[in-house]
Amino acid sequence: MRVTIVGAGVVGLMLAKDLASLGADVQVYDGKSSVEDGAEKASGILSKxxxxxxxxxYRNAIVNELDGAVLHAGREKLRIKSKATQAYVLDRAALASICKSEAEKAGAKVRLGSRMERQELxxxxxxxxxxxxxxxxxxxxxxxxxxxxxxxEYVLTYKAxxxxxxxxxxxxxxxFFATGHSHRFFGWIAPYSSYELELGIGTSDRGKRSSSDAFHSxxxxxEVSAMIGEAKMVAGHASIIPLEARRMxxxxxxxxxxxxxxxVKATTGGGIIFGASCAKIAAGVIMRxxxxxxxxxxxxxxxxxxYGADLKLHRALHNYYSNMGPGSFEALIKVSRLFGAEAFLSKYGDMDSPTKMLKRFLLRGLAK
Ligand SMILES: Cc1cc2nc3c(=O)[nH]c(=O)nc-3n(C[C@H](O)[C@H](O)[C@H](O)COP(=O)(O)OP(=O)(O)OC[C@H]3O[C@@H](n4cnc5c(N)ncnc54)[C@H](O)[C@@H]3O)c2cc1C
Incomplete structure (x- = not known):
């Protein structure tokens, strides 16, 4: 048996590593000449x-540590601050390079500059x-x-x-939710350090706006321009994120x-953790x-x-917040704050598994 993986992104490389460590004959093909190419198009916020x-x-790819988030909707804010680091901002090019060396060390062959076309496949x-x-x-x-x-549904993104x-x-x-600048997605500011940051926005392909237009607006x-202040934009990139799993x-x-x-988590567009977790399952099944x-x-x-239940819940939550106007979102944040959401999320917030969080929430309610 030979396994051909098309794509040397983080997920393809993690799958190659898992399979090669289990003894499979694995080749990974990618059209790019380096795995770092294009890595700057996406962000690298991953839960610890x-x-x-x-x-x-991943240690050599860490750029920053995150312990909090502020959700903005109109004039309302929900502040979540944990006592410990909850997530890292990773340098995506460095992460891709680490994944490639780990895959090769395990015995996978990575063939760059080799795009696979339909007929060959x-x-x-x-x-x-x-x-x-x-x-x-x-x-x-x-x-x-x-x-x-x-x-x-896809989200068209632009980040700088x-x-x-x-x-x-x-x-x-x-x-930043319900900003009116984009359709069915949100904008974000993620710090790399006290003087470097990234600003980005996504807009659904169901809307009529390009991502660069949404970004400009x-x-x-x-509020955003006040936060950016005198900072200078050095580079901008457009990309795309799928918002739901294929039926097959x-x-x-x-x-x-x-x-x-x-x-991919439809709430945030994060796909590395779920993709790599599903790749582990794929490796196990291929070997069996x-x-x-x-x-x-x-x-x-x-x-x-x-992971299906979590991905479905992410999708349902995404649909829920996407259909809310600025007024309803403001009201939701206000009510959530009154019910202690800041304290609850600061303690139990889980970026990846809303089902786990929901269980904790219900248990807490029952225990009261
Ligand atoms: C703006 C933005 C922000 C994001 N932020 C985060 C985040 O903070 N956290 C997170 O977890 N995720 C985030 N994501 C999502 C994350 O980037 C993706 O989920 C992840 O990169 C998916 O990895 P992959 O290996 O499946 O696909 P990709 O990284 O897209 O890799 C696919 C590879 O396949 C290659 N390829 C394509 N076609 C062919 C072909 N025919 N032959 C050979 N090779 C081919 C491509 O060159 C590419 O290298 C973000 C995405 C965007 C766009």
């Missing part, structure tokens, strides 16, 4: 607990000894070549780095993981398939059993 589960030595998959994995991102050639169901900033709190991220927002992620000997499968003939379709049921 999620990173621990991912099993990659079909020829590969026609040989039953091959397993093809699409880890080729939001606009997946593998998914379209093998007729996987489409993803119903700024220097010479003066952060009020360089360990807290600011999220967002930078003119009174296995077809014969072809599997999808990561953004290609839509394994090779050794004991376990059907590859087991991947579909296993990842949905492990």
């Amino acid at each position: 607990s999620g990173l621990a589960h991912m099993g990659v030595d 079909k020829e590969l998959a026609a040989d039953g000894d091959n397993i093809v994995v699409g880890a080729d991102g939001a606009v997946s050639t593998v998914a379209s070549a093998f007729g996987f169901p489409p993803i119903g 780095e700024y220097e010479e900033a003066e952060a009020e709190d360089s360990h807290s991220v600011d999220l 967002f930078t003119k927002d009174k 992620t296995v077809r014969g000997n072809v599997l999808l993981v990561g953004d290609a499968a839509g394994q 398939h090779a050794e004991r003939g376990v059907p590859l379709s087991t991947y579909e049921s296993e990842w949905r059993k492990a």
Whole structure:
């Protein structure tokens, strides 16, 4: 059995590492000439607990530590501040490079400058000894070549780095909801240090706005421009995030993981932790398939059993907040504050698993 992974993004490389460590013959193909290329298009905010589960030595990629968040809606703010570091801001290029060396160290072959086209993919998959994995991102050639169901909604993003900033709190991220600058997503300011930050915004592809247009309008927002102050923009990048999982992620000997499968938290657009977690499941199933003939379709049921409920809850929460106008969002924040949401989220907030948080919330309510 040979496994061909299409895409040397973080998820493809983590899958390659997992498979190679289990003894599989793995090749990863990517059209880019370096895994760091394009890494600056996305942010790297990852929960500490999620990173621990991912099993990659990310320490050399840490740029900043985060212990808080401020949710903005109109004139209202909800401040969440924990006593300890909850998340890291990682340098995405450094993370990609670490993942590549870990995959290669485990024995995977990474072939850069090798984009896979539809015909080549079909020829590969026609040989039953091959397993093809699409880890080729939001606009997946593998998914379209093998007729996987489409993803119903994407977020178009634009983010930029700024220097010479003066952060009020360089360990807290600011999220701006219902701003009117974008459709069905939010804007953010994430600090890299006390003088460097990133400003970004997403807008649903169901709206009529381009991400650069939304970004331009967002930078003119009174509150945002006050926070940016005299900081200088050094570079800007557009990209795309899938907002829901595909209805099917296995077809014969072809599997999808990561953004290609839509394994992304719709609330925030974060896809690394879930993508890498699903890649671990894919690696286990592929090995059991090779050794004991376990059907590859087991991947579909296993990842949905492990993470499907959380991803669905993220999607439902995203739909909920996206449909709220600025007034309702302000009111929600006000009421949440009255009911002690700041203290609860500061103590129990979980960036990845809203189901765990909900259970804690209900238990706390029952215990009262
Ligand atoms: C603005 C923005 C902010 C984000 N912030 C966060 C965050 O803070 N935290 C977080 O967890 N996630 C975040 N994400 C999401 C995260 O970047 C993705 O979920 C993650 O990169 C998905 O990894 P992947 O390996 O599945 O896909 P990708 O990183 O997209 O990698 C796919 C790879 O496939 C290659 N490829 C594509 N087609 C082919 C082909 N035909 N042949 C060969 N190679 C091919 C591409 O060159 C690419 O290298 C953000 C995304 C954006 C856009």
